[in-house]
Amino acid sequence: MKFIHIADLHLGARPEAGEAYTQKRPEELWESVHRIIQKCNEDEIDLLLVAGDVFHHQPMLRELKELDYLFSKLVKTHVVLIAGNHDYIKGDSFYKKFQWQSHVHFILNGEMSKLKLKDISTNVFGLSYQTRNIEKDMLAYHEPKKDGNNILLLHGGEEKYLPVNKQKLASLNYDYIALGHIHKPMILAENKMAYAGALEPIDRNDIGEHGYIFGEIKNQKTKIRFCSFAKRSYVPLKLEVDVSDTAAQVKDKLSERIQEGGIDNIYKVTLVGFREADMYYDIAAFDQFKNIVQITDETKPYYDFKKIMEKNKDNIIGLFIKELIDCEEGSMEYEALYQGVDALMTTRRNEA
Ligand SMILES: [Mn+2]
Known part of the structure; x- marks a missing residue:
């Protein structure tokens, strides 16, 4: 049977x-x-x-x-x-x-x-x-x-x-x-x-x-x-962004991945990794095949701590980095360093 x-x-x-x-x-x-x-x-x-x-x-x-x-x-x-x-x-x-x-x-x-x-x-x-x-x-x-x-x-x-x-x-x-x-x-x-x-x-x-x-x-x-058997699937797609990527490059990378996964499917996209701190993505423009139902930008701005420290020797940003720069990557101190610099740099960008 x-x-x-x-x-x-x-x-x-x-x-x-x-x-x-x-x-x-x-x-x-x-x-x-x-x-x-x-x-x-x-x-x-x-x-x-x-x-x-x-x-x-x-x-x-x-x-x-x-x-x-x-x-x-x-x-x-x-x-x-x-x-x-x-x-x-x-x-x-x-x-x-x-x-x-x-x-x-x-x-x-x-x-x-x-x-x-x-x-x-x-x-x-x-x-x-x-x-x-x-x-x-x-x-x-x-x-x-x-x-x-x-x-x-x-x-x-x-x-x-x-x-x-x-x-x-x-x-x-x-x-x-x-x-x-x-x-x-x-x-x-x-x-x-x-x-x-x-x-x-x-x-x-x-x-x-x-x-x-x-x-x-x-x-x-x-x-x-x-x-x-289904005609289409919802596919979660995590795209790793590189700090050197321009917005158009990210868009191309995403298109490639969607074509690999099949354009008949429906995508839930998450962008991860590091981007240039002043990078701006027009997320809506990334939906080239009109088959994305969700796109989340979880990328984080990249900071070259040494460079920033040198440029900011005389102010709080430089002093803050100096305090923590020798810590181990991935440690709690490193996270504090990242978060602190991110907060200070974001404030500065917004004031500019
Ligand atoms: Mn039911």
Whole structure:
């Protein structure tokens, strides 16, 4: 039995993705689901698990129709979905009465339920959020009966979002536990329990790779692995600036690094290192590919203490440096020297 486990599709979300991509991003979330469906067909997947937060908000009826249409392209794959905290089954939720195609199974129940898929001899256990939060651990931790493959589908696992005892969970005799809610993909128990992570990163904090979990249960043994699949990633990029760099040089260095990392990705840039004390960067101009969502300048002005001391023999700056210049680089005294000179030089620059 081959399965693909995805989670946190957040359809309907509008992730910030830089000037270049923000507009297309909502549609890309849908395209990714479409690509997963093609993948299911190519790899002859038996079961597609969707571990909650299918939609970013209460789904509209037309959105459910769109999704059901995409699922109609599946050739042999069953789909099992649950609602998470974002798309919980509100009183008037369209989820309640929606008629999915026969191979699409939405577990609407707020209590743990069992869905039997006879033709692939697999049971999927799960529940859907009926409210924005689930404060209590709702799991009974009873072992499923061994009448086929048993899979547990859950959304949450942290305070206010279905807190569960993960160790206890992993010790139960499920063949696989498919988790959603945490956007970072994480295998919590080898070949047993995993967060698929958001299929596509949804905001700038969803850094790193995103995709799905592929799994296979064969002779009562489960094997899983994470597969990278997202169209774009949020990439943290630390750029070391050299004291001899001009602003244009820094800009070129940054462009090079972004091209290496792929211009399709979205960047969170931090400039570090030392710059000339009177160097000025027009940070906005550094966003050449319009794919930077954050740029932080943590560079520090460089001071040649000896030179400054000699030029300031007769004033407080010179005297201050003289006091501390023999200290070891990296020591507390050195830090005091740097901070002191920086404060004095900044004051002087501002007065000039
Ligand atoms: Mn969630």
